[in-house]
Amino acid sequence: MVHLLADPGALPGQAPPLPGGAREGRAGPDRRHHANAVLVGGGAGLATLTGLAVLPVRRWRTPAVHAATSRSDRAVLPLLAAVLLAGLTATATTLEAHPYDYRHGVSVWFRSLLTLEPDVPALAAAPPARR
Structure with missing residues (x-):
């Protein structure tokens, strides 16, 4: 699988961003991509929150x-809730388009x-809400 992700022109340890044409062809305009991410991600998050409340x-x-139920079971539920x-x-704080494009970070x-080979600088450059 690693060879499918590798870009011959990329530096070792750095996964390149998707080319703009490939991204636009799959996701459509940025607005539509963002709206889809908020709706699908928010919906999935709310469904997961409901399931977590039932546990x-x-x-x-x-x-x-x-x-x-063990002690570790009791400890894991608050951690899952925090994540x-x-x-x-x-998701809720990015309802409007934001200048930071997570697809490049x-x-x-x-x-x-x-x-x-984690690219730590790519994550470190992200705003705190997206880390």
Whole structure:
């Protein structure tokens, strides 16, 4: 899979951004891409938040599940909630188009993870809400 992500002209350890033509051909105009990301990402986040809210109720009300609940289970739920709320906050604070294009920063960092050579400067340059 790594060879599919590699760009022969890229420096080692750096995943290049998608070429503008490839990005535009797939995602359409930036406005449509942004609206789709907010609607789909926000909807998925709200569905996940609903599911996360059901988990503790089930653990408290179902005796077999309550008996099988460990300390780590209790510790993980608040961590999952924190990560989820951070993502929903980032989505909610970007309802309008923002000058930062994550496809040239955070997206490059994420693709560099797949090559097992993280591009830390790409993520460090991102605004805090998008890290």
